[in-house]
Amino acid sequence: MDVSLLLDGLNDEQRNAVAAPPSSMLVLAGAGSGKTRVLVHRLAWLMQVEQCSPYSLLAVTFTNKAAAEMRGRVDKLLNGRQQGMWIGTFHGIAHRLLRAHHLDAGLPAEFQIIDSDDQLRLLKRLIKAMNLDEKQWPAKQAMWYIGGKKDEGLRPEHLQAYDPIERNWIKIYQAYQESCDRAGLVDFGELLLRSHELWLHKPHILAHYQDRFSNILVDEFQDTNNIQYAWLRMLTGDRGNLMIVGDDDQSIYGWRGAQVANIQRFLTDFDGAKTIKLEQNYRSSSNILNAANALIVNNSERMGKELWTEDNEGDPISLYASFNEVDEARFVVGRIKEWQDQGGSLSDCAILYRSNAQSRVVEDALLQEQLAYRIYGGHRFFDRLEIKDAMAYMRLKNNRDDDAAFERIVNKPTRGIGDRALSLLRDASREQGSTLWQAATYLLDNNLIAGRAASSIRKFVELITALDNDVAELALHEQIDHVVLYSGLKSMYQLEKGEKAQSRIENLEELVSAARGFKIPDDSEEMTELSAFLAFAVLESAEGQADEFDDAVQLMTLHSAKGLEFPVVFMIGVEEGMFPSQQSTEESGRMEEERRLCYVGITRAMKKLYISYAESRRLYGKEMNHRPSRFIREIPEKYIEEIRLKTQIRQPTQFGRFSAGSEKMSFESTGYQLGQRVLHAKFGEGIVMNYEGSGPQCRIQIEFDQLGSKWLVVSYARLQAL
Ligand code: ATP
Ligand code: MG
Secondary structure, three states, X not given: OOOHHHHOOOOHHHHHHHOOOOOOEEEEEOOOOOHHHHHHHHHHHHHHOOOOOHHHEEEEEOOHHHHHHHHHHHHHHHOOOOOOOEEEEHHHHHHHHHHHOOOOOOOOOOOEEOXXXXXXXXXXXXXXXXXXXXXXXXXXXXXXXXXXXXXXXXXXXXXXOOOHHHHHHHHHHHHHHHHHHHHOEEOHHHHHHHHHHHHHHOHHHHHHHHHHOOEEEEOOHHHOEHHHHHHHHHHHOOOOEEEEEEOHHHOOOHHHOEOOHHHHHHHHHOOOOEEXXXXXXXXXXXXXXXXXXXXXXXXXXXXXXXXXXXXXOOOOEEEEEEEEHHHHHHHHHHHHHHHHHOOOOHHHEEEEEOXXXXXXXXXXXXXXXXXXXXXXXXXXXXXXXXXXXXXHHHHHHHOOOOHHHHHHHOOOOOOOOOHHHHHHHHHHHHHHOOOHHHHHHHHHHOOOOOHHXXXXXXXXXXXXXXXXXXXXXXXXXXXXXHHHHHOOHHHXXXXXXXXXXXXXXXXXHHHHHHHHOOOXXXXXXXXXXXXXXXXXXXXXXXXXXXXOOOOOEEEEEOHHHOOOOEEEEEEOOOEOEOOOEHHHHHOOOHHHHHHHHHHHHHOOEEEEEEEEEEEEEEEOOEEEEOOEOHHHHOOOHHHEEEEXXXXXXXXXXXXXXXXXHHHHHHHHOOOOOOOOEEEEOOOEEEEEEEEEOOHHHOEEEEEEOOOEEEEEEHHHHOOEEO
């Protein structure tokens, strides 16, 4: 292979980074400057020029989507010669390590990863069992406390407190840890901490991996937390090379313990590491880039970087003031259809929002127009109630000690195991330090439980045992099909009736097809198909579902959009109280992080950026009136074009710049009014809903009685007022 190919399409600074002799290195640069590209080329360079074996290279990224993309890009450069290279997320790689060394890590072979939902249930139960008041000791706070301590590498036994409140949190942490250990459950933070401890306590295992990975490359380094840094530091050892790329302006996980200061720490710990800055942006047109630059200067805590582009101005950023969230969704979908009509593909378009709950209205609008879409994160398939129920049966089949699964389904469908029977089980498990399953069999075997409680618990134990035996010889999807049916889950939902129940049944059927289509990932050969599938459901699917190859609009939170790029981006709900979020306006320090998140959002766009806000919004069942976000005001007007499509005559806003003023006059001079009925020669009768632009270019949206809504240029439409 011609090595120069690896340097083609790179600028001088990028080349310096890619072709540097093996060493530790920091690439610090703004969005879209080619950091990820450099990292990918560097992997190829190390193999081609430095003769590194793919087995000696480890690349860590932040999301599964980013990891998949990186794998694809490396594959393109190396034509499959990268086989054996480890590319993954911190969690994915830690999981892989723990699987390979589960005995040394003190875990059962079938250990199961749990998500925050399972974590909360477990904590709730433990807090109750400790006779603590749930209001004073909310499970959620316990989860944050425990996560924070794990992030600092601290176990309950490392913690001491004189403060009685803190002492209680430690006790809860202790109980949680014991319960997880007994049941073979591992939360996300535990994956990292435990693999770190594995190395700490088993130096020969650490030595093996230190020898193996001569070069470790980390993308999005600004979002690493303490334990991730410690993990990297340890693995690199004294001889390895650590290359980190990142952007302090895109640090958006401070709330989860990420430390931008890790960049400084790296420079101290890796004395002599070279720093390379990239300043040219290749992603966005200059309007978009300048807007992002102007926004981020409002932050005071910055390391300071320049970013410029050779790209032309491009379109201005379109700003849309919507009447409410439905209007906003309709606007977005309308633009996507226009893009499609012009020959663009759906997957070029991304809709980004601050919180997952915002997706529902947009989904409705997309469904109405029959546009395919894919959601990353949020209400994912594997998060659904019925799917979690079915998976809990599979988990218990796989590992009887999985307390989280046991709790979930012991009385689902109801089998007469009431609170009394359950508390007997919990008490026994607490007294004996056993899992719930062990407690159940112990109580039954020793006749320590009688009557209805005994018979219903016995039924459950027998059911699980029978299910396990029945499916022993079946393929994975047949196993799930069998379990869904014979557990009684399916008939439970059948009895529920209604649309919701119907969709739950469909989802259960979908789960069977998902299992049928499931392929064990390359890095999991040693796992059973079921174990791999269970891990996949928590870990891999944490970001997406649906077929990667479908042409579909992409929906995701701003957080999960990090590192990605799209020709057309919609940022919706850019309102005070939404984005920046209410919380961040109340807590100091959080505002700058929100602004960085906005910077991340803007810089995802290559060609066209739409920003929208709603004057009134219904969310979480409440009606809210928000002002446009301060972030909009921080973007200089010259980069913005305001789009007016109002279903109502606008009230003067609190936000002078966007008042309707002259545009409204000019619209009215067309002779039409909002809400007016009109007749179109071809499309029939309809109502004027919206307008945009002015003069001969003025376009109006008409909701036709027969055909639904259409945008027409007034001067061509030849409408007849009715
Ligand atoms: P982010 O901070 O958002 O993660 P990044 O710095 O990782 O961005 P990349 O995703 O690597 O940036 O690159 C942004 C875009 O610019 C990509 O489409 C990439 O292919 C392109 N690009 C990078 N460097 C060059 C170059 N030298 N010439 C042409 N295109 C480039
Ligand atoms: Mg990147």
